[in-house]
Amino acid sequence: MSRDPDPWSGIEPSPQRLVGLRIERAHPLDVYWTRAGDGSPGLLLRGVDPACIPDRLPKPRGLALEVEEGPEGFEARMFLREPNERDVFRMLCYDVIAYSGSEGSASAATASVFRRLSHWHSLMARARTTAMEPHKIRGLIGELCILERLIKQHGFDAAIRSWVSPDDHPQDFAFDTRIIEIKTKVAGARQHVQISSLEQLESAHLPLSLMVVELAHSDAADAISLNGICDRIALLAQEHGIAQEEALQISLLNRGYIRQDAYDDDSYRVVGVVAFDVREGFPRLMRADVDTRIPKANYTLDLAHLGAFEMAVETVFV
Numbered sequence: 001m002s003r004d005p006d007p008w009s010g011i012e013p014s015p016q017r018l019v020g021l022r023i024e025r026a027h028p029l030d031v032y033w034t035r036a037g038d039g040s041p042g043l044l045l046r047g048v049d050p051a052c053i054p055d056r057l058p059k060p061r062g063l064a065l066e067v068e069e070g071p072e073g074f075e076a077r078m079f080l081r082e083p084n085e086r087d088v089f090r091m092l093c094y095d096v097i098a099y100s101g102s103e104g105s106a107s108a109a110t111a112s113v114f115r116r117l118s119h120w121h122s123l124m125a126r127a128r129t130t131a132m133e134p135h136k137i138r139g140l141i142g143e144l145c146i147l148e149r150l151i152k153q154h155g156f157d158a159a160i161r162s163w164v165s166p167d168d169h170p171q172d173f174a175f176d177t178r179i180i181e182i183k184t185k186v187a188g189a190r191q192h193v194q195i196s197s198l199e200q201l202e203s204a205h206l207p208l209s210l211m212v213v214e215l216a217h218s219d220a221a222d223a224i225s226l227n228g229i230c231d232r233i234a235l236l237a238q239e240h241g242i243a244q245e246e247a248l249q250i251s252l253l254n255r256g257y258i259r260q261d262a263y264d265d266d267s268y269r270v271v272g273v274v275a276f277d278v279r280e281g282f283p284r285l286m287r288a289d290v291d292t293r294i295p296k297a298n299y300t301l302d303l304a305h306l307g308a309f310e311m312a313v314e315t316v317f318v
Contacts, residue, residue: 142184
């Protein structure tokens with residue numbers, strides 16, 4: 001399905017009735033871009049299975065969602081209630097359509113629609129309630145710095161597909177030939193990084209690299225804030241099309257990022273990047289080696305004692 005930057009632009013709202021434009025693609029449900037009488041953009045799904053509608057509807061922030069029986073069976077309608085969130089709403093709509101479109105029946109597609117809306121409800125609530133803590137901001141900046149390098153080396157499509165931490169993968173990047181875990185530390189702090197799970201430094205069949213990005217607070221012209229680096233990568237995404245831009249924005253949302261003014265407050269410069277080959281003998285705790293009665297653990301690595309495992313940063317990007 002081609003992605004229109006504004007699929008509602010050609011629909012004139014009518015105060016008397018709901019107007020819409022059917023989406024031309026194979027889907028178990030009849031899907032329409034629609035506009036409410038007041039002009040609010042929306043999505044209409046006809047033919048939903050009432051047996052698969054949850055008793056309690058998800059309520060993504062800024063959206064009105066309703067389900068009722070219409071002249072052609074049950075239908076679900078959702079409309080945007082916060083005009084400044086139009087881009088996020090468009091992403092949500094395309095994501096819900098794609099997620100449910102591969103199902104083999106209207107019943108399965110109906111269930112998928114509401115599962116995905118529940119997912120968005122959770123994401124948007126989590127991202128908006130409070131700003132990320134400073135160490136999480138720096139962690140995301142570190143990941144995005146490496147993402148930029150991967151984009152330059154492998155192209156935007158391959159790089160954004162490799163960024164798997166937004167999908168709750170144990171590590172941050174996964175290619176066909178290498179797994180990469182990113183840690184970020186503040187310049188001048190102790191040479192320690194936190195490993196947050198028994199799975200984070202475990203890779204069954206691919207080489208695993210640990211990269212440490214060192215950031216320093218800075219007001220220099222080349223310093224970056226979280227909003228700044230997100231904007232910079234978004235410009236790269238725009239050069240490759242709407243689908244790539246939305247893939248980036250959904251990944252950022254999954255990582256807990258929605259633009260907030262607070263994310264402009266602190267800027268950083270990258271003052272160092274070091275890489276380690278997590279091979280046999282590397283100090284780590286792994287799920288396979290830990291008693292199953294210990295379900296999870298986190299621990300600290302001392303980078304000062306990992307010199308034997310240091311590798312050239314450039315080889316990680318190949």
